[in-house]
Amino acid sequence: MVLGTGSDVGKSLVTAALCRxxxxxGIAVAPFKAQNMSLNSAVTPDGKEIGRAQALxxxxxxxxxxxxxxxxxxxxxxxxxxxxxxHGERFGTVHAADYRGRNRERxxxxxxxxYDRLAANYEAIVLEGxxxxxxxxxxxxxxxxxxxxxxxxxxxxxxxxxxxxxxxAAIFGTLALLDERDRARIAGFTINKFRGDRSLLEPGxxxxxxxxxxxxxxxxxYLRNLQLDEEDSLALERRRLGAPWGARRDDDRLRIAVLAFxxxxxxxxxxxxxxxxxxELRYTDRCDDVAYADxxxxxxxxxxxxxxxxxxxxxxxxALQKAGRILGICGGMQMLGRRIDxxxxxxxxxxxxxxxxxxxxxxxxxxxTTIAVxxxxxxxxxxxxxxxxxxxxxxxxxxxxxxxxxxxxxSATRRRDGARTADDRVTxxxxxxxxxxxxxxxxxxxxxxxxxxxxxxxxxRFIARERERSLDELADVVERELDLASFFSQWNFxxxxxxxxx
Numbered sequence: 001m002v003l004g005t006g007s008d009v010g011k012s013l014v015t016a017a018l019c020r021x022x023x024x025x026g027i028a029v030a031p032f033k034a035q036n037m038s039l040n041s042a043v044t045p046d047g048k049e050i051g052r053a054q055a056l057x058x059x060x061x062x063x064x065x066x067x068x069x070x071x072x073x074x075x076x077x078x079x080x081x082x083x084x085x086x087h088g089e090r091f092g093t094v095h096a097a098d099y100r101g102r103n104r105e106r107x108x109x110x111x112x113x114x115y116d117r118l119a120a121n122y123e124a125i126v127l128e129g130x131x132x133x134x135x136x137x138x139x140x141x142x143x144x145x146x147x148x149x150x151x152x153x154x155x156x157x158x159x160x161x162x163x164x165x166x167x168x169a170a171i172f173g174t175l176a177l178l179d180e181r182d183r184a185r186i187a188g189f190t191i192n193k194f195r196g197d198r199s200l201l202e203p204g205x206x207x208x209x210x211x212x213x214x215x216x217x218x219x220x221x222y223l224r225n226l227q228l229d230e231e232d233s234l235a236l237e238r239r240r241l242g243a244p245w246g247a248r249r250d251d252d253r254l255r256i257a258v259l260a261f262x263x264x265x266x267x268x269x270x271x272x273x274x275x276x277x278x279x280e281l282r283y284t285d286r287c288d289d290v291a292y293a294d295x296x297x298x299x300x301x302x303x304x305x306x307x308x309x310x311x312x313x314x315x316x317x318x319a320l321q322k323a324g325r326i327l328g329i330c331g332g333m334q335m336l337g338r339r340i341d342x343x344x345x346x347x348x349x350x351x352x353x354x355x356x357x358x359x360x361x362x363x364x365x366x367x368x369t370t371i372a373v374x375x376x377x378x379x380x381x382x383x384x385x386x387x388x389x390x391x392x393x394x395x396x397x398x399x400x401x402x403x404x405x406x407x408x409x410x411s412a413t414r415r416r417d418g419a420r421t422a423d424d425r426v427t428x429x430x431x432x433x434x435x436x437x438x439x440x441x442x443x444x445x446x447x448x449x450x451x452x453x454x455x456x457x458x459x460x461r462f463i464a465r466e467r468e469r470s471l472d473e474l475a476d477v478v479e480r481e482l483d484l485a486s487f488f489s490q491w492n493f494x495x496x497x498x499x500x501x502x
Contacts, residue, residue: 001127001154005170009161010192012053015128019061020475029124031057034111035144037074039265043387047371048088060471068114077302090368108143134177146182156185163193168208175212188215193222218482226470244288256281257293261307265300272435278458290319294452298332305348308335326426333428334362357426358419359397375406382440386431403429
């Protein structure tokens with residue numbers, strides 16, 4: 001099990017690395033995170049919803065993602081409430097205090113049920129904790145950290161992030177706050193995201209090993225240019241950089257402004273775009289950035305009505321009128337329509353005027369649509385693929401142009417998706433993940449660049465194969481830098497000690 005001294009310390013990627021490391025040795029391995037809080041989610045092949053990190057970890061393990069890898073997903077929808085997704089399906093929206101009180105009674109059996117199914121089908125499970133196991137105010141209702149470690153009889157590695165500073169205090173403090181039974185589960189610690197001369201760390205490592213009576217498995221370097229999803233919204237904060245855009249350009253990169261909604265969901269939709277060297281992508285709430293963008297994107301939202309109000313309060317609706325092109329995805333598309341009706345109080349209740357940039361209207365429903373689809377992007381004829389995660393049902397005005405024609409794995413019947421204006425300046429789609437396909441993304445960028453006079457002579461990244469390279473590189477680094485022989489000292493598969501170097 002991989003535990004952390006806090007959020008965004010690298011637990012998810014270390015877990016993915018261990019999954020890839022074991023899979024390369026012919027061991028049937030699966031990831032598991034009992035409870036995940038994230039607005040980034042993925043859809044499994046059977047149309048269920050799980051955390052994006054567990055989908056990546058399944059990819060690292062060479063297997064299809066399933067709901068048992070993340071039986072509980074919490075999606076914050078307000079400052080004190082969250083939607084609960086149980087075994088891939090919407091359970092309901094609960095207040096934080098109520099949820100903590102119901103953890104053991106309602107959700108712990110579901111967690112164990114999922115874990116037992118995985119354990120019956122795989123030789124190894126690599127578990128991931130959430131946040132820190134030393135949150136003493138949450139210990140009583142814990143179902144994801146030490147409670148799960150004990151239930152799975154897991155050998156645990158504690159990961160600390162040196163890049164943010166204070167890593168020795170974080171490791172010491174975490175272990176000090178755990179009781180004796182919990183501390184006995186921690187086999188050692190790993191320092192992550194180190195830049196510089198390793199020898200400078202040695203005195204601190206020796207001292208913390210002595211004080212904590214725990215061993216250091218190793219030090220992982222700060223890895224750049226990994227084409228792998230970042231799940232935590234803390235990672236998003238690092239991207240709101242740069243002076244506001246103006247009329248003059250410093251280079252010929254395409255400017256893409258993603259509106260940084262408070263309840264922005266699935267920001268991984270734009271990771272592939274951001275990785276393109278010909279693109280300058282920023283998450284922003286500044287009017288100048290939106291007004292001078294070549295394309296302004298309204299992303300998905302976990303609370304569409306609240307984010308629509310937020311957009312208007314910042315007068316971003318006026319800035320959108322000046323942007324080169326506009327794309328709305330999921331909740332962003334709903335905002336571009338004429339109105340949003342919420343008769344069941346799924347979000348705020350009532351009827352709300354939207355931006356009226358596309359001839360469509362949306363009704364919020366209690367049931368959630370989660371499905372993987374493929375089809376054709378009608379403006380280019382390019383194949384398109386992605387997944388839907390939304391609670392709204394959208395109706396389109398007569399004569400409106402669709403964004404795509406799609407079908408899902410459950411039906412061969414084609415249906416329309418989204419809408420666009422005749423000049424393609426404003427478009428909307430329900431499909432997440434469309435930019436992960438290299439061919440579609442490159443064609444989309446070609447058309448955008450042509451529309452603003454930038455030409456089609458630009459470098460292209462091939463993300464799909466780079467993801468595989470990144471997973472292998474990550475596993476190589478973990479194997480090289482960590483003492484996995486000690487961490488896996490009690491394991492033996494097919495007569496092979498998995499901790500030994502290849």
